[in-house]
Amino acid sequence: NHAGDQFYTVQKAEVRWFIGFSGGDDSTAVTVEQSVADDFNALHPDIHLTLEVVDSASSSDTLAAEITAGNGPDIIGPMGWADSNNLHGKTLDLAPLIASTGFDTSVFNPRLVSMYQTDEGQVSLPFSVYPSALYYNPALFDTAGLNYPPTNYGDTYTMPDQTVVLWDWNTLAQVGQLLTLDNSGKNATQAGFDPNQIVQYGFSFGYESHPNYWGSYWHAGQMLQGTPGAYTAVVPDAWKTAWQWLYASIWGTQPFIPNGSASSSLDGGNVFASGKVAMLDNPFWYTCCVGDLISAGDTFQFGAMPAYNGAVAGRMDADTFRIWKDSLHPDAAFTALSYLVTTGVDKLIIGSPGNPPAYTAMLPALTAKQPDWLDAQKVSFPFVTNNSWDILMEGMSYPDIPNAEGYVPNYAEAWSRSQDLGDLMFFDGSMSTGLLNLEVTCLQTDLAEIYNGRPARGCLYISGNAGVGGATLTYENNGTKTATADGTGNYFFLVPINWTGIVTPSKAGYSFTPVDRTYTSITTNQAGQDYTASLNTYLLSVSKTGSGSGTVTSAPDGIDCGSDCSE
Numbered sequence: 001n002h003a004g005d006q007f008y009t010v011q012k013a014e015v016r017w018f019i020g021f022s023g024g025d026d027s028t029a030v031t032v033e034q035s036v037a038d039d040f041n042a043l044h045p046d047i048h049l050t051l052e053v054v055d056s057a058s059s060s061d062t063l064a065a066e067i068t069a070g071n072g073p074d075i076i077g078p079m080g081w082a083d084s085n086n087l088h089g090k091t092l093d094l095a096p097l098i099a100s101t102g103f104d105t106s107v108f109n110p111r112l113v114s115m116y117q118t119d120e121g122q123v124s125l126p127f128s129v130y131p132s133a134l135y136y137n138p139a140l141f142d143t144a145g146l147n148y149p150p151t152n153y154g155d156t157y158t159m160p161d162q163t164v165v166l167w168d169w170n171t172l173a174q175v176g177q178l179l180t181l182d183n184s185g186k187n188a189t190q191a192g193f194d195p196n197q198i199v200q201y202g203f204s205f206g207y208e209s210h211p212n213y214w215g216s217y218w219h220a221g222q223m224l225q226g227t228p229g230a231y232t233a234v235v236p237d238a239w240k241t242a243w244q245w246l247y248a249s250i251w252g253t254q255p256f257i258p259n260g261s262a263s264s265s266l267d268g269g270n271v272f273a274s275g276k277v278a279m280l281d282n283p284f285w286y287t288c289c290v291g292d293l294i295s296a297g298d299t300f301q302f303g304a305m306p307a308y309n310g311a312v313a314g315r316m317d318a319d320t321f322r323i324w325k326d327s328l329h330p331d332a333a334f335t336a337l338s339y340l341v342t343t344g345v346d347k348l349i350i351g352s353p354g355n356p357p358a359y360t361a362m363l364p365a366l367t368a369k370q371p372d373w374l375d376a377q378k379v380s381f382p383f384v385t386n387n388s389w390d391i392l393m394e395g396m397s398y399p400d401i402p403n404a405e406g407y408v409p410n411y412a413e414a415w416s417r418s419q420d421l422g423d424l425m426f427f428d429g430s431m432s433t434g435l436l437n438l439e440v441t442c443l444q445t446d447l448a449e450i451y452n453g454r455p456a457r458g459c460l461y462i463s464g465n466a467g468v469g470g471a472t473l474t475y476e477n478n479g480t481k482t483a484t485a486d487g488t489g490n491y492f493f494l495v496p497i498n499w500t501g502i503v504t505p506s507k508a509g510y511s512f513t514p515v516d517r518t519y520t521s522i523t524t525n526q527a528g529q530d531y532t533a534s535l536n537t538y539l540l541s542v543s544k545t546g547s548g549s550g551t552v553t554s555a556p557d558g559i560d561c562g563s564d565c566s567e
Contacts (some may be wrong), residue, residue, distance in 0.1 A: 012048045013332035018066075018073035019051055020059025021083045022319045023359060032358035036344045040336060047332045060086055067324065074333040075340075077321030078127055078359065081405035082415075084322060088407045092323040093121025097334040107342065112365050115318065115399050118407070126365030127320035127341045128349055130283035131395030132217070133302040133388075137293075140200065140278040144179055144187075149279070149303030151387040153312055153394060168307040169218065169242075172279070173249060176202025176256035179278040188254040195255050202256035203249070203279040204263070204271045206286065208315065210415070211422045212404040214246055215239030216315050217281055218308040220400040223447060224408045231409065233447035235440055238308060243425065247436055251429035260426035267292055272300075281305060283317045284392060287381070288361055302388040305398065314398030319362065345369050350376070365396075409451045417446050417456055435461060438494045462503065462519070462526040463492035467533030471507040489533070497523060505531050 019025055019033060030053050037049045052073055054062045060083065066072050067090055076087065084091075098105065105113050105125070112126040134149050141148055147158050150167050157167045160178070165171050177188035179202035186193040188202070205214060215221060221236035249257045258271060267274035272282075273292040280286070290300060305314055321340055323333045340348070349364045350372050351357035364373050374389060408414050421443050424431075431439070442459030449456050466473065466485040473483045473491055483493035495501070504516040513532045542552050542561070553560045 012046055013329040015047055015049045015075065015329055015332050015336050016052050016073040017049055017336070018054065018059075018063060018076045020054035020056055020062065021077065021079035023056070024078060025053050025056050025059070026358075028356070029358040032347050032356075036340070036347050036358075039347075040339050040344070043339075044335065047329075047335060049336050070326070072324040072326060074327040074329060075321050075323055075337055077340075078319035079322070080317060080319050081403045082411070084123075085405070085407045085411040087322055087324075089120070090325055091120055091123045092325040092327065092330055092333075094124065094323065094334065094337075095122040097330065098122065098125075101334065101338070103338055107367060108365050109367065109396050111397050111399055111401075112316075112318075115316065115401055115403065116320070118402075124320045124322050125337065125341050126318065127345075128318065128359065128362035129365045129396060129399075130285045130317035130363060131392060131398070132281060132283045132305060132315040133392045133395050134305050135272055135280040135282060135286065135300050136303050137272070137275065137278050137298060138301055139298055140179055146175060146178060148301070149175075151301075151303060151391050153304050153391075155304065166307065166310070167304060168310075169245060172203060172306045173245070173256065176249070176279065177254050178202070180254075180256040188256055193254070195253070198255070198258070198262070199276065201258045201262075201266075201271070201277045203281075204257055204277050205246075206270070206272055206277075206280045206282050207289075208282055209422060209426070210404070211239070211243060211418050211425075212415075213315060214422075215242050216400040216404040217305065217313055218242040219311070219313050220402060220404075222402045222406060222408070223444070224451060228409075229452060231448060231451035233444040233451060235444055240437075240440060242308075243421075243440065244433060244436065247425050247431070250426065251431075259429065260423070263426070279303075281315075283315055284363055284395075285317060285361055287377075299383040301384060302392045304391055305395070312398055314395055314400060315404060316396070316399035318365070318399075318403075319359075320365075342366060349373065408447075410453065413456075414447055414450045417450060418443060432492075435463070435492055438492065442494050458497040459494040460497055460499070460522055460525050461492050461494050462529055463490070464527065464529035465489040465531070466491050466505050466507075467512065467531045468507055468510055471505050471510070471512075471531075471533065473503055473505050475503045476501050495519075495522070503529070505533070507533065509536050510534060511536055 017037065023029060024033065034051055037051055040049050063076065064086060108126045112129060116122055116124040136149055138148060146160065150157060155167060156164045157171050158164050180188040180198060181200040182194040183197040183199050215236060215238065218241065219236065219238035221239060223233045223235055224231060225234050226232045249255060250259050258266060263269055263271050266276055270289050270292065271277045272280040273290055275293055275296050275298045293300065305312055321337050323330060323337060327333045345364045345366050348358045349362045350369055364370055421439055424439065438461060446456035446458065466489045469485060469487040469489050471485040471489065475481055477495055477499065483491050485491040498521045500520050502516050502518050505512045510533045517529060519526065
């Protein structure tokens with residue numbers, strides 16, 4: 001600007017937008033993203049928003065290197081929960097900026113805003129969300145003569161005998177069993193049903209194949225407890241219940257969920273799209289994968305997710321933007337982020353005729369833009385009813401807070417270790433309830449090690465029959481430990497991989513063969529570790545003195561004689 005003989009230059013705040021997650025680096029997406037940046041820059045002459053596009057394969061490493069060098073970008077995203085864990089401790093708390101700028105968070109469902117309130121503060125604002133719902137195949141329900149799942153949260157369900165029940169996970173199990181058929185047409189509740197010849201299943205979690213997901217569908221929670229250097233891992237009780245329910249639903253006498261091997265044979269693991277699974281609990285993004293179902297002439301609808309202990313819990317995948325806490329221009333960066341999650345939604349998520357959005361299949365968190373998005377979805381899936389769309393949208397009120405993919409130290413290793421348990425549950429049908437509980441205990445032990453930066457030790461079980469109920473098995477593992485055999489003598493306990501030690505059985509009045517068992521650096525489960533228990537016997541001589549009379553008996557039984565005996 002010219003004023004007399006002096007010139008003044010407006011210094012623009014350079015804001016760098018890092019793009020490389022959630023498909024943002026796609027060439028089509030980049031074109032739209034650049035258009036959004038251009039629109040923003042035209043509105044804000046004091047800020048220059050520039051794109052830094054990085055290939056998704058190297059985005060995590062590139063971002064980490066930039067931050068380590070002190071040259072981090074101002075805005076990162078869109079990115080999901082898992083990727084954002086790498087930014088823990090490096091994200092700006094937006095609460096002061098929200099307050100100072102007067103940004104109106106009521107443009108979002110308040111539960112979506114709450115998703116991003118963590119131990120670091122308000123780490124972001126909602127952008128795109130993927131609420132969960134219960135997908136179901138109406139044709140399979142019609143063939144079975146069953147009522148469809150409820151399309152309103154809080155509604156009950158009417159069973160075939162006209163009994164009205166709560167729509168919870170136990171009811172879903174009963175309905176799932178009625179929808180599960182063997183190759184002779186018998187459902188899982190009928191006599192003669194063959195669980196080894198199942199041709200149709202009642203339910204699956206599909207691609208939600210991680211224990212954290214299963215637990216969160218029952219009740220949101222987290223396993224991380226404690227403080228740095230002294231972290232522990234505690235599996236929420238609701239998650240334990242969910243895992244036991246799932247395992248019994250896969251491997252029990254009336255199974256209705258396909259195991260790992262069966263799942264792989266159903267449309268290559270895309271089980272619901274095979275048309276052979278009646279219900280699926282998944283986030284909305286799964287609509288990407290229903291092509292085979294539709295091509296075969298089938299359709300789907302959305303129903304209400306089941307309740308646990310009277311309360312509904314859901315799963316919410318989401319993508320959004322975050323600001324690096326050491327940004328040189330936090331105010332300008334927040335102005336840009338605010339634009340991206342509001343005005344920018346038109347081009348980034350909604351699109352227009354002839355101008356597809358940058359990100360397909362994303363549902364805008366911005367309430368005002370959801371009708372436009374919904375109109376487009378109704379064109380893509382014309383058979384889905386309005387009631388179904390309503391229940392899907394209502395799923396935004398049921399995010400998992402904290403998120404199933406939420407931060408824990410050494411996230412990738414911890415996630416993988418939990419997945420090991422999930423794989424075991426899906427592929428190993430030999431575990432009893434007690435053994436599964438021990439595997440959960442082992443998971444907790446390993447996760448605590450991982451959280452604290454130490455290697456997981458892993459666990460193996462030693463099991464067998466002690467020869468008599470109630471026997472005690474004593475061994476050393478960071479102190480003296482004991483395991484107690486059940487009423488039939490069966491026992492099991494966990495030890496670390498490469499464990500060395502001696503196991504000694506005992507019970508008052510009994511001798512055991514062998515006396516003990518020695519193990520050296522074991523690397524596999526030790527099943528069939530049986531003992532023979534023998535009741536100890538002693539010579540008892542009874543001599544009568546005096547003129548009295550009576551009998552001699554023993555407890556436990558073994559001696560029963562008259563006035564004098566030797567047995």
